[in-house]
Amino acid sequence: MPEPILRIAVDTPLRRVFDYLPAKNCSANALQPGIRVWVPLGRRRALGMIVARTTHTDIPASKLRRIDTVIDDEPLFDSVLFGLLQFASDYYRHPIGEVFAAAMPGLLGKGAPVNAQHSVWRLRSDASIADIPKRATRLHAVLHALNDHQWHDEHALADSHADWRGALRDLVQRGVVETSRQATSTTLEIASNAGALEAVPIPQLNAAQQQTLQNITAALGSFHTLLLHGVTGSGKTEVYLRAIAQVLERGEQALVLAPEIALTPQLLTRFTARFGDAVVVLHSALNDSERLNAWRAARTGQARIVIGTRSAIFTALAKPGLIIIDEEHDASYKQQEGFRYSARDLGIARAQRHGIPVLLGSATPSLETLQRARQTGNLLSLPQRAGEAQPPTLKLIDLRQHGATQGLSTPVMMRIREHLDAGHQVLLYLNRRGFAPVLFCPSCGWSAPCARCDARLTVHKRQHKLVCHHCGHEQPLRNECPSCHAEVKPVGQGTERIEETLAQLYPDAPLARIDRDSISRKGELDAVLARIQQREVKLLVGTQMVSKGHHFPHVTLVVILDADQGLFSADFRASERLAQSIVQVAGRAGRETHAGEVLIQTEYPDHPLLQQLLNAGYEGFADAALAEREAAHWPPFTRLALLRAEANDLGKALQFLRDTRTAAQHIKHGKQYSGIQVLGPAPAPMTRKAGVHRAHLLLQSDSAKTLQALLAALIPKMDELPSAKSVRWSVDVDPIELF
């Protein structure tokens, strides 16, 4: 009988698998899909994942090599997760080996055992105990404990002698005792202790929360995609906690995804206060072994609740019961380089494969999710704030009518004063860090450019630097124009400048700024948040960082300093993002007893987007935006794939994409790919970034299926194009950034 052939995914950027012969002295049954192996690849050894067994290969026998070592004795991923990863590799057109590598903690990718291990010892069968002197009581004490010739662990030997470790070391050295490592067995606790740990009373659910929870409970046990559209402060988290308690009652696990920025200590405290050490967290601050331990705990079922960021969607789970994706609209769920997956979309696919519900929560759902929920009817709403809190009132401030000095209009300045005088806190939002976005010469019109990007340098006054926010390049701040030697001026507003202006206007009000420049370490953010909580800070200015996840219960006035950045963008998603930002920031206001006030500064108060948002809320905006998307054939009514190319000169990138376009047209002619538009190629909006020139080709399709079929045929052709050699290119399926 011929030897089986193993198809193995290796961690390389190659879009194919490799065939190998079984390892020597290895039972064929040990080689199952999902098992990791070490294989020779070229001149190196690589970690591979068995994806299939066959009996036939087209690879000539002379080229076939043998698996080196089999790492696992059971598959790392269960069949559902394994299938999901194969699907993801297919769907996102990313090399399968890299997909597997991305799905496991780093140490597993380096060959670490999947199960926790501990040392064990036993008496060697050929041991000659007679040679050990009688007076060596320490050694004999340990030998006595080992006299049944079985493997013993630390617990079994610890009582034998005070220095049992030293004795074992000696016995191993004498060749009397042998040592090994055994998998640490774990017991899956099915009994739930949900609620038992809560020291503080569990809040009562209001009627809407109760209804929502009932709907989620009813969905447990089968696949549903549920959208929980709950306004800020409506008590989504409490609903999650109650739903999770139900999942634990069923003896199942819950997987909770959140954006990194929303994984605040407060949120984690809420989970651990309710569920104790049943919770594990997977976030960026963990080191490799902590991450592996959390992952193992989830896989064995010891951890009943897993909270994590994007990549946690790949956590192996012993008994999954519910997937929750909080802030599902957040762009950070889409990986923006390499394996460009969406954790939200894979979360839905995973739930479907497990036959469990997935709960997508947001105050500002993505249009994709909203459209899906409207079609399926699985829309759960929490339209009101929980408790006493009132919704904030939104008002536009017409900058053409009022003008602004240093970015602040007169009505805004007055309202800030009034709120401060009433003893309240004020939050100002500006999504632009630094002092000013441009350093300008009024005499000759020069403005400081980045040498490597098609962008202006941002003025950072305090650090006395000019910084490119796209490539990180820095140079000293200058006062003089390099071409005409006139004095140069910072133009426009950044958070640093607003902070300075506020300090001058309200010298009595303690001030804090929250952006990437003022907060470098996570601890600093917590410290500032604590000062705000304790009302030591009265004025708060910040970027996106302040708009996500944090609660500012004493803030009664929110000012959106510049609403106009997203109004006229070429990117069809810009208006959605702007609406989400406005609603999210507005949600920071008035979360306690005082009603909040939101002032939005704009040059375009009549803009339909702002009008819809003010008059009809996020739902009204979404209706209008969806109608626009449908008319313009944008997602969610079509599907996109973006082909990006970069090269040291733009011509090469464009030439490659023109060749790609020709190849795509060719494929389209050969088969039935109606409903696919090939748009471009075109230079990227910021063509030169960090010294490389970038261009795009966009594929737009009526259906995901045809788009997939076209990509499947097109990508191998792209690999073979001669013009591919001088460019770096990548595929982005369901892109969210079109540049």
Next chain:
DNA sequence: AGCACGCCGACT
């Protein structure tokens, strides 16, 4: 991605 091979410039 690694990792080699291979063919042209500045150094002990």
Next chain:
DNA sequence: GTCGGCGTGCTC
């Protein structure tokens, strides 16, 4: 005379 620059090609 070598060390080493990164273009090109291959990995079952």
